[in-house]
Amino acid sequence: MKDETKCLHAGYTPKNAEPRVVPIVQSTTYVYDSTADVAAVFDDPTLSLIYSRFANPTVMAVEEKIAALEGGVGAMCTSSGQAASLLSILNLCSAGDSFISLSEIYGGTVNLFAVTLKKLGIECIFIDKNASDEEIHKAFKPNTKAVFGETIANPAITVLDIERFANIAHAHGVPLIVDNTFATPVLCKPIDFGADIVIHSTSKYLDGHAVQVGGVIVDSGNFDWTNGNFPDFCEPDESYHGLIYTEAYGKMAYILKARMQLMRDFGVYPAAHSAFLLNMGLETLAIRMQRYCENAMVVAKYLQNSDKIESITYPGLEGDAGYELGKKYLKGASGVISFVIRGGREAAMKFMDSLELASNEVHVADIRTCVLHPASETHRQLTDEQLVAAGIKAGMVRFSVGLENVEDILADIEKGLAAI
Ligand SMILES: *Cc1c(COP(=O)(O)O)cnc(C)c1O
Secondary structure (H helix, E strand, O other), X not given: OOHHHHHHHXXXXXXXOOOOOOOOOOOOEOOOOOHHXXXXXXXXXXXXXXXXXXXXXXXXXXXXXXXXXXXXXXXXXXXXXXXXXXXXXXXXXXXXXXXXXXXXXXXXXXXXHHHHHHHOOOXXXXXXXXXXXXXXXXXXXXXXXXXXXXXEOOOOOXXXXXXXXXXXXXXXXXXXXXXXXXXXXXXXXXXXXXXXXXXXXXXXXXXXXXXXXXXXXXXXXXXXXOOOOOHHHXXXXXXXXXXXXXXXXXXXXXHHHHHHHHHHHHOOXXXXXXXXXXXXXXXXXXXXXXXXXXXXXXHHHHHHOOOOEEEEEOOOOOXXXXXXXXXXXXXXXXXXXXXXXXXXXXXXXXXXXXXXOOEEOOOOOOOOOEEEOOOOOOOOOOOHHHHHHOOOOOOEEEEEOOOOOHHHHHHHHHHHHHOO
């Protein structure tokens, strides 16, 4: 199936006289005939359903759809994108381990990696995407367990050289984790370029309608967990009667370990109703992405020609730093544009406060046009140094182009710029 078809049909195929639409299974638990039946699922929770803290049929239909779209062997939904980032790392790192992350990533992820994981004894080593291979290789330590980056970074809007970082990670026997939130599997399938694990904040384009927060982790099934760096995958798990993930589940070892250990223990699983809503967003993802790209390209070209704009970052524009990488990795440059307004912080805030159609909100990748000022909002907890490392200037605006008629969006921008 092609993406448009997967969006509508993957993950759920009704049998004779069953509901056309994925049913909402609003139940915390599942009934068994005997204690022996329940004991069997405790030994191997993949056999059937036990409890909706870590598996539910509505959520699982969506997991299967997203895995199909990304080209992975399995997926696990989480209650937020933050939970997906957290579990993707905790499934690989324990206290005393480290991992490497590109510095241009989402502000919430910077906090998680630099502050909260540090308190748990896990070190994040940040690297610059423009560092030489030699410098990056030097950043690895014997305890380094993963490399992390974003396909299109939020809010820097730079494009990750996925193949390059996959090769570097693999040379050290560790997986590459890619946050594919801004590209979505419609515009980029990181697994095709060597990524081992893909994560998303589904709160953004996948849901698309700003109705529920969520996340997902997708397993490519390609990484060899028996290479000596990941004993947790190939030694007996005492919390499952000595089960060995690589032996029991082969290619699905990572995603089932995440579900069986981490989701069981942390319980950050979405509700069935949230998954139902996410599924409705996913049904139109392919056609929505196409229009986001078209509208954003028109807006980007308009901004490029304005003398009130100091610089603009949109990988769809020829000459953009991400243009060449975008041609290789992206089927479209997505809907988010970042630009720096002349006059710094004050001018940026004036511009934003003068917009009428575009909403000033802490969101992005919505069906409606929205706008955000990273320096005073999402990234306000970062030091000036961290801001620069994250590719953010004080006058920078993150503009998320929606699906309104593009002429209305341009008229709104014109009003905003005139007010400066
Ligand atoms: C929003 C976002 C997250 C965090 O997701 P939530 O659903 O808000 O928890 C992670 N990564 C990226 C790229 C994001 O844009």
